[in-house]
Amino acid sequence: xxxxxxxxxxxxxxxxxxxxxxxxxxxxxxxxxxxxxxxxxxxxxxxxxxxxxxxxxxxxxxxxxxxxxxxxxxxxxxxxxxxxxxxxxxxx
Numbered sequence: 383x384x385x386x387x388x389x390x391x392x393x394x395x396x397x398x399x400x401x402x403x404x405x406x407x408x409x410x411x412x413x414x415x416x417x418x419x420x421x422x423x424x425x426x427x428x429x430x431x432x433x434x435x436x437x438x439x440x441x442x443x444x445x446x447x448x449x450x451x452x453x454x455x456x457x458x459x460x461x462x463x464x465x466x467x468x469x470x471x472x473x474x
Contacts, residue, residue, distance in 0.1 A: 385401050389466060402420070404416050409447050413465075427465070434452075437467060444464075
């Protein structure tokens with residue numbers, strides 16, 4: 383099964399796990415399987431319309447899925463999906 387690396391901000395919703403193995407043949411299926419197993423991640427990952435939140439970056443083996451096929455990007459059992467919430471801040 384593909385492994386999903388969980389960022390610190392989401393770990394409280396996954397029992398403090400740093401990675402979770404979930405089934406799926408593409409990135410969208412993997413993320414939806416994560417939400418099915420850990421429902422509290424839903425609002426952090428997806429908008430009310432079911433689209434990936436714009437402040438969430440997703441990588442497949444260190445490659446941004448936006449430059450691949452987005453949520454339709456195929457994954458294999460040996461792949462790693464990494465969720466990286468966008469950071470904002472700095473001095474105004």
